[in-house]
Amino acid sequence: MRYLAGTDSVHTTAAICDYLDDRATADDEVAVVSIAPPDDPAAERDSQEALNVAPVRLTAIGSVETHLREGEPAAELLAAAGESDADEIVIGAHGGSPKATADVGSTARAVLANAARPVVVVPVPDL
Template identity: 60%
Template sequence: MRLLVGTDSVHTTAAICDYLEPRLAETDEVRVVATAEPGDGTAERDGREALNVAPVRLAAAGSVETEFRDGGTVQELLEAAAAVEADEIVIGASSADSEAAVGSTTRTLLERTSRPVVVVPVASLE
């Protein structure tokens, strides 16, 4: 199986790895993508740090590749999923709006892809 993982933080990557670790097979291919808008240094730093977690935590997979992309999150994830011909997209659920079930990125991704999307709960750091 080819998986595209979208992440924006170490915390999100850890939650996704907790979900994926028991499900991975040595034939699975995982591409982990972090994105940030150009000029957003904090988001870029967080994304790059998040990419360091995946290869260690997902060592049971046949391959784990990481990639940082500048640009809008949804478009970048869709392009990355197409490039690797992902069977599934895995992302973390987060929302700045405490009343929302998922954030705007997740909603937009769900609306714009025909690939299966797994939304992994990410516990609040509060």
């Protein structure tokens, strides 16, 4: 199985890893993608930190790759899912920032509305 995990924070990555821990196996592949706006060093740093969590947490998975991209998050996640031929997209319900709400965020809504493959939305714990 091929999973595409979309993240924007260490908290979102941790929630996605918790979900994958119960499902993914040594035969599976996980591509973890984080999208940072261009010319925003703080966002790029946060995205890179979010990506660093996955290989450490998903050591039992056959293959874990991380990718930092720029652009509009939903569009980039959908493009990455197509490029990797993902069987399933896994995203957080909302951003992992302290200002995030319990509601499904705009990126998750856009991915759900436009994905041509299954999408799993995992809850991100309140900080």
